[in-house]
Ligand SMILES: Nc1ncnc2c1ncn2[C@@H]1O[C@H](COP(=O)(O)OP(=O)(O)O)[C@@H](O)[C@H]1O
Ligand SMILES: [Fe+2]
């Protein structure tokens with residue numbers, strides 16, 4: 001990682017900025033768990049969501065994507081949270097084009113993918129925010145794009161908006177192979193978490209597990225299944 | 226200071242008529258401490274349909290006159306494009322000019338309504354890689370009647386620039402009240418003169434500083450007259466960050 005790059009990047013991308021931290025180790029453990037689970041059925045597109053806002057979805061998705069790329073997986077991180085896009089902030093990327101541009105010009109979607117901070121990591125930021133995000137995200141074009149993503153990459157990590165406030169992630173869950181739910185200890189309401197899980201179960205999303213993002217532990221993510 | 230929006234080119238819209246008018250308003254701005262002016266001209270509004278060749282000629286002439294008069298003011302080219310359903314297409318065809326090399330694009334809503342296609346058109350423009358600067362949104366009646374539209378514009382990360390005259394009540398109490406609301410909601414994060422002439426719509430940015438300071442404090446006034454405008458000129462995005470004074474909502478200002 002070059003010095004300029006680390007300046008632009010959010011220090012909370014611990015897998016890169018503090019690779020020996022306990023938190024970084026836990027993101028790598030999450031990666032190992034996913035690799036393990038994919039033995040029993042392909043996991044090429046994984047969506048990261050939550051019940052309520054602010055649980056740490058974007059940080060989880062981004063750190064996980066870095067860890068996967070470091071393990072040699074050709075990885076694409078997609079910011080499909082058109083309510084509060086964060087990936088470009090975390091990585092210090094421009095966001096004048098991105099997923100929404102790809103959705104309106106699907107034939108040239110590859111043009112809008114940017115290089116990530118480690119080899120093997122590509123990033124598709126949100127792009128300009130449309131007036132009606134759920135319409136774009138639940139469109140047949142989106143489902144088709146998700147298919148094209150996984151033809152070009154080993155694994156696609158998709159950051160989304162929270163399930164309880166918006167229908168976006170529920171729609172997206174229909175085009176992915178698995179869903180990770182991020183909850184934040186001492187922060188999120190238990191009710192919101194359960195409601196989120198329920199919404200996803202109703203549409204038969206393949207539920208991979210919960211990431212407990214616990215800042216009380218000072219060191220970030222901890223996962224259990 | 227930076228004036229994000231003023232009509233200073235002569236003979237192409239309802240701004241200055243002659244070169245003397247142009248030099249007059251530039252002198253006024255300079256003596257007020259303004260160093261950079263985004264020199265807009267109306268396009269696509271029915272009365273004034275400036276085309277790029279015409280605009281560029283007027284811009285070059287004005288720059289030359291300013292230089293030979295020894296005035297230390299920089300002009301940045303831009304059109305103030307009236308909303309219409311075909312803006313993105315017009316931009317692709319080269320009929321409209323964005324703001325210099327900043328990637329910002331000035332859109333003016335019609336005064337009376339907020340057409341159904343507005344948000345879609347603004348989105349189409351942003352898909353061209355442009356950031357939208359909504360010019361004096363407080364003067365749009367549709368937005369005043371339907372406050373929920375502000376939230377939708379905000380979600381699309383659109384930035385509003387108020388005309389200083391609106392702050393002072395020059396367009397009536399309704400527009401003035403709307404200005405405060407849009408500032409407090411976070412849509413309007415900068416103030417420009419929308420100057421046209423020395424007397425009626427002057428280029429004196431400093432006139433708006435006291436009223437902004439009184440209502441929101443010095444840092445906010447500074448941000449609206451200097452911080453945000455300099456971000457825009459640098460082609461950087463302007464983001465909302467929380468502000469303790471306006472507190473319950475969001476605040477303008479740059480990261
Ligand atoms: N484990 C953590 N330690 C410290 N700060 C965290 C942690 N997880 C999240 N945050 C902070 O909380 C906020 C929300 O995190 P983010 O990943 O953007 O959540 P979401 O995507 O679910 O909205 C951000 O400011 C982020 O930096
Ligand atoms: Fe104007």
Ligand SMILES: [Mg+2]
Nearest residue numbers: 057058081086
């Ligand atoms: Mg997020």
